Amino acid sequence: SSELTQDPAVSVALGQTVRITCQGDSLRSYYASWYQQKPGQAPVLVIYGKNNRPSGIPDRFSGSSSGNTASLTITGAQAEDEADYYCNSRDSSGNHQVVFGGGTKLTVL
Amino acid sequence: QLQLQESGPGLVKPSETLSLTCTVSGGSISSSSYYWGWIRQPPGKGLEWIGSIYYSGSTYYNPSLKSRVTISVDTSKNQFSLKLSSVTAADTAVYYCARQIAVAEVVDYWGQGTLVTVSS
Numbered sequence: 001s002s003e004l005t006q007d008p009a010v011s012v013a014l015g016q017t018v019r020i021t022c023q024g025d026s027l028r029s030y031y032a033s034w035y036q037q038k039p040g041q042a043p044v045l046v047i048y049g050k051n052n053r054p055s056g057i058p059d060r061f062s063g064s065s066s067g068n069t070a071s072l073t074i075t076g077a078q079a080e081d082e083a084d085y086y087c088n089s090r091d092s093s094g095n096h097q098v099v100f101g102g103g104t105k106l107t108v109l
Numbered sequence: 110q111l112q113l114q115e116s117g118p119g120l121v122k123p124s125e126t127l128s129l130t131c132t133v134s135g136g137s138i139s140s141s142s143y144y145w146g147w148i149r150q151p152p153g154k155g156l157e158w159i160g161s162i163y164y165s166g167s168t169y170y171n172p173s174l175k176s177r178v179t180i181s182v183d184t185s186k187n188q189f190s191l192k193l194s195s196v197t198a199a200d201t202a203v204y205y206c207a208r209q210i211a212v213a214e215v216v217d218y219w220g221q222g223t224l225v226t227v228s229s
Contacts, residue, residue, distance in 0.1 A: 033213075033214065035156075042205060042219040043216075044219075048217070049213075086155065088158075088214055089214055090213075090214045096161065097169060097172070098146070098158040098161070101155070102155045103155040103156070
């Protein structure tokens with residue numbers, strides 16, 4: 001199975017822009033999805049596909065991809081965006097295996 | 110609004126089998142558009158996909174857990190279940206059931222999660 005690598009921690013000043021990245025071989029073939037998880041809560045899908053937001057997700061969240069790297073960008077980070085963020089994708093084997101990144105802890109200063 | 114609810118014992122003894130059920134409401138588990146899966150999260154750690162099942166019964170498992178995992182579906186009850194055998198303390202985690210968009214690995218709905226502790 002393949003792996004997805006994320007930076008363990010990232011910080012951003014309130015109102016600034018932050019990019020959270022996810023690297024892995026499978027991302028050359030498949031889109032990443034992104035999930036936000038706040039303490040004690042289940043993850044919430046924030047970005048999927050090329051750059052799609054589920055209903056209710058603010059438009060300050062966006063996604064992009066290049067080569068083996070997928071990125072989640074928060075433009076104008078808010079205090080409520082402080083959370084853990086996980087990426088996931090299909091495993092590069094293509095056999096419907098799912099893989100998650102290790103997660104990035106976002107701190108809003 | 111789709112809802113998923115996990116149920117099962119919160120404490121399991123080492124070497125025994127962990128069994129959880131997920132009840133789906135607000136939608137049909139027999140939809141051809143979705144898989145239904147289990148994901149776990151050890152305390153303070155990241156997410157780990159356990160496996161998924163299609164309403165027809167086709168299953169896909171994490172290779173690292175495949176020898177111990179069985180996922181089944183009961184369309185008449187709109188439920189799917191997880192069995193994990195020969196558990197150890199390393200299997201202590203919050204277990205989430207979830208809906209996964211078919212032909213993609215997008216998990217669009219999650220249950221609230223249930224903590225299962227493996228201890229004697």
